Amino acid sequence: MSEIAVVGGGLAGSLLACVLAQRGEHVVLYERRPDPRGGVAERGRSINLALSERGLAALRVVGLDKQVLADALPMYGRMIHPVTGELDFQPYSADGERAINSISRGALNNILLDAAESGVDIRFEHRLSGLDPVTGELTFATPAGEVRARADVILGADGAGSAVRGQLVAHGVTTETLDFLDYGYKELTIPPRDGDFALDPRALHIWPRGRSMMIALPNPDKSFTCTLFWPTSGTSAFASLSSPAAIERFFAEHYPDVPRLAPGLVDDYQHNPVGLLGTVRCAPWQSGRVCLIGDAAHAIVPFYGQGANCAFEDVVVLGQCLDRTGGNWARALPMFESSRRADTEAIAQMALANFVEMRDKVASPLFRLGKRIEHT
Ligand code: FAD
Structure with missing residues (x-):
């Protein structure tokens, strides 16, 4: 039987490992981090995600949608916080019934790792440091030193800074461009107030301010995780608030x-x-036995709330390509890339466009009378 190496045990990699194990493949999942289950989240990196139908459909394939939704909070619309005046609730659907779901990225990852564990050999603290795309030889840095392995198929699910992609580039297989936005983000917390949510938990809260913007998503512990987006350089930027008084004034x-x-x-x-x-952006995503998936292939800015949803959808589409080729990896991987490329390029553009919409237009009266977008 072929051995499949999945590099990266984040959202795409752990779901992919589950799906492949369900198909009867022999999967080894290599993850750079120690086992995150039971660990404490890194300060300011909690990230809660808006999980939409696209992502839920993928979780349904492995029967995890209900378990994930049990840990999630439905958000039925946006709540706009103007500088002055009333809050403005803008429902996501005409009947007010449709919602996107706020879930902690860490909690979601843990559910997927739990599910993967029964059918997959998971090796934590294995950071990919080398890859020969022709022979399938892999090198990992581990606490015990360098470890070598080999696989018939290697799937790079190791995120936006993908080492697998780096190896494909180094071997002249793939070319890449990384377009950093002049904006960064910082997490802030709104804790529970008197044991309850301090804001309406059925909404995704947005403070559109033109040059800066903040959003807040609810958590099951009745807190909100806020994400403040702001330029990373220039006089009006994160670093310009250099004292407590300046932060309070701002x-x-x-x-x-x-x-x-x-x-x-x-x-x-x-x-x-x-x-x-x-x-x-990179091309090709695959060559021979190696293929990139999720953020490793097409990381996007978070303003459409679709990066993880898209990564999950990749997993479904790869499974469909395996079905259509009778499990022939050599045919399935190019088919996967040609099936997904146009969609992922479209969402990358939409995510950039939605930044302008969220930080600015959602507050305009014209927008409220006219166009509504579905998510975030
Ligand atoms: P990752 O989740 O980054 O996982 C990659 C994994 O690979 C990690 O576990 C990492 O430790 C591991 N790894 C890295 N390098 C190596 C190596 N060399 N060897 C072995 N393992 C390695 N998406 C949404 O759908 N909705 C949202 O609302 C949303 N909000 C977001 C808000 C913010 C602020 C940000 C930054 C992102 C947001 N996203 C959202 C995007 C989402 O987080 C990503 O698209 C998603 O995590 C991608 O999953 P992935 O598995 O491809 O990559």
């Missing part, structure tokens, strides 16, 4: 309802890291 002026909701605002702002945002 929020009082531009986000006046936030300071009373977020008592730890200054501490969060000063200590949480600034994350980078960008779009990865």
Whole structure:
């Protein structure tokens, strides 16, 4: 039987491992991190995701949709927070019944790893450092030193900074472009108030401010994780708020309802890291026995809330390609790329366009009277 190596045990890799194990493949999943289950999330990197029908459909394939939804909170629309004036709720559907779901990326990853464990050999603390796309030889850095392995098929699900992609580029197989946005993000927290949510938990909250923007998604512990998007350079940027007084002044002026909701605002702002945002484009995604999937192939900016949803959909489409080729990997991998490329290029464009919409247009009266977009 062929051995399949999945590199990266994040969202795409752990779902992919489940799907392939369900198909009876012999799968080894290599993950750079220690086992995240039971561990504490890195400060300011909790990330809660908006999981939509696209992602849920993929989870349904492995029977995990209901379990994941049990940990999620449905958001039925956007709640716009203007600088002054009333909050404005904009439902995602005409009947107000359709929702996207707020879920912690870590919780989702843990559910997928639990599910993968029964049929997959998972090796944590294995960071891919070398790959020969022709022979299928793999090299990993581990706490015990360098480890070598070999696989018949290698699937790179190792995220936006993919080492598998780096190896394909180094071997002259793939070319890549990485377009970083001049914006970064910082997480802030709105804790529960008097044991309850401090804001309406049935909405995705947006503070559109033109040059900066903040969103907040609810968590099951009744807190909200806020993500502040702002330029990474220039005078109006994260670093320009260099003292507690400057931070307080900035929020009082531009986000006046936030300071009373977020008592730890200054501490969060000063200590949480600034994350980078960008779009990865590369071609081809596959050659011979190696193929990229999820963010490794097509990372996008998060403004359409579709990166993980798309990564999950990749997994479904790869499974369909295996079905259509009778499990012939040599035919399935090129078919996967040609089936997915146009869709992922489209969502990359839409995600960039939605940034302008979210930070600016959702607050405009014209937008409220006219166009609505489905998500975030
Ligand atoms: P990742 O989740 O990045 O997983 C990659 C895995 O590979 C990691 O576990 C990593 O440790 C491992 N790895 C890396 N290098 C190596 C190596 N050398 N060897 C072995 N393992 C390695 N998406 C949505 O759908 N909805 C949202 O609302 C949403 N919001 C977002 C908000 C923010 C602020 C950000 C930054 C992203 C958001 N996304 C959202 C995008 C989403 O997080 C990603 O698209 C998704 O995590 C991609 O999954 P992945 O498995 O391809 O990559």
